[in-house]
Amino acid sequence: MTTEASHPLYSPLPVELSERPPAELPPAPALRLAPERLRNATAAGGGAVALLWGVQARPSARLDAFFATGAHLTGLLAGYGVLVLLLLMARVPAVEHGVGADRLARWHALGGRYVLGLIGAHALLALCGYAVHTRTDLVTATGDLLAYGAIAAATVGTGLFVAVGVTSARAVRRRIRHETWRAVHLGALLAAALGFVHQLAGPDLAGGLLTRWLWSMAHGTVAVVLVWYRIVVPVRAALRHDLRVAEVRDEGPGVVSVLVRGRGVALLRAEPGQFFRWRFLRRGLWATALPFSLSAPVRDDTLRITVKAIGDHTRRIRRLRPGTRVLASGPFGAFTAHRRTRRKVLLLAGGVGITPLRALFETLPGGPGDVTLLYRASDATGLVLRAELETIARERQAALHFLLGPSDGAFDPLAPRALRDLVPELAAHDVYLCGPPAMARAATASLIRAGVPASRIHSEDFDHA
Structure with a gap:
């Protein structure tokens, strides 16, 4: 059903029934790691590291021993x-598919701040x-400390970590090239290697051969894991599937679809969204x-993306041959x-954010009236x-x-009352949301005020992943 709504909102018009079922989803990945499981595993690992420190700690009333003990703990945790x-950020499929790229990126950014704090605390405590x-x-x-090679290496590594942190700050990242x-x-990566050398040479792992081995x-x-998923898997996929641009199709002002065809593309097991x-x-x-994102389900060994020209790189995509x-x-x-928990689903798109939702609109299982876009x-x-949307x-x-x-x-057509008028029983829906950041924030707030639990509002900003 299609309507154009600005003000006032129009009621949906009846459409003819179709006997053609929606496209079937490809097989889902064998394993998805749930976010809570990843959080629990990470916390358990941190607890094990603290236990390792506790086993080695030697209580002492001396001030230098107090500083040294604190330096050992913060060093191990860092x-x-x-x-x-x-x-x-290793791009492990089970983690990516279960947690989501944008959530991983947010955890990575937050964790980076904690790690930098631990590194700073370790350095200060060791120095004192x-x-x-x-x-x-x-x-x-x-x-005196910088005369030791392992400490000099750790200092260089710390400088590299600080550079990463500074360039990741929002105000800085907007001003530098992505490359x-x-x-x-x-x-x-070099900083991590230098830190490892420092720890092996220092007292943090002085508990014995088993500790150093672990x-x-x-x-x-x-x-x-990093080498396998960041290098080996992509190279192997490139050789296996031989992907090439098949067609570049104009979709509107500044928007093109790129069709990419290869061999055995179904083996990639790509899902709509x-x-x-x-x-x-x-x-x-x-x-x-x-x-x-894919703007259509995978068919006939063909992948499709739809891109809006908003920068140098996206403008060059229009000229692909x-x-x-x-x-x-x-x-x-x-x-x-797989995020779906309710029979009824609302897909809410803004601008070019329609691309993943267009694929979901076609493929999400459901009967008449179960899916609204x-x-x-x-x-x-x-x-x-x-x-395409009207046909679907x-x-x-x-x-x-x-x-x-x-x-x-x-x-505001996304105000809580307007959304409730457009979507009967809105609070009983799962919501998939994709659009510009400001629109997504405003829509999320309206959906919550309209009664949709935050746990049933699904979004993913893969551009920052």
Whole structure:
């Protein structure tokens, strides 16, 4: 069903029944790690590290021993925290599909602040402990400590971690190129290696051979996981599937769809709502992996993305030629049907955020009236894939409303009352939400005020993953 709503809101019009069922979903990944399980496992690991410290701790009333003991604890926790941060961004499928790329990115950013705090505390406590023990001032103690190779290495590693933290700050990241940000982040791998060398050479792992072996195994495991999922798996997929641009199709002002075809694409097990990181091997695009969601289910060994030109890289995508080789890593994300908990589903899109919701609109199981799509845009020219959406709505006997009007207009079609009028029994729905950040925040607040529990509002900002 389709309507265009600005003010007042219009009622949906009846449509003809279609006997064609929605496209079937491909097989779901075998394993999804739930967010709470990951949190519990991370906390348990931190507890084990604290226990390791407790077994080695020797109570003492001396001030230098107090500082040293605190330095050992913060050092061990910082080392463990670095491993957790690396694992969160290792792109392990079970974690990506269960937790979601945007949530992992938020946890990674929050964890990075804690790790930097632990590293700073470790350095300060170690410095104070050494100064008290040698009865020197902090400046002299600093010079003496830097003479040790392992401590000098740790200092360089700390500087690299600080650089990563600074460039990740929102105000800084908006002002630097994405490639620069990525390059600085690669320094975190070197920083982690330098920190590991420092810990092996220092007293933090002085508990014996078993302690050193366990710590080394933990670091080795994380290194293998990173290499496997960040390098081996994408390269193997590129060789196996031989993805190439098949067609670039205009969809509207500044918007194109790119069809990418390859061999055995179904083996990727991509689900509607997920995204890939795309690297188009042509000048101006090959150096950057761009995250775009699928805008249609996978069919006939073909993947489709729909892209709006909003920057240098996305504008170059319009000039892609058929035959251009494509490296696609993924699929990623948990913005899929597995999040669904209710029979009735509301899909709420804004602008080009329609792309993952268009794929879900076609494939989410449900009978007449079970699936509703609301599409917010400033005017009709901002509606992407409109004809496809209307066809899907007609054939599925689903509700489709275009909510048109300026964002600063007197009437807000996403206000709680307007949403309740458009979507009967709104509070009984699951909601999938994708759109510009400001729109998504406002829509989330309205949905909660309209009675939808926050736990049933599903969104994923893969652009910051």
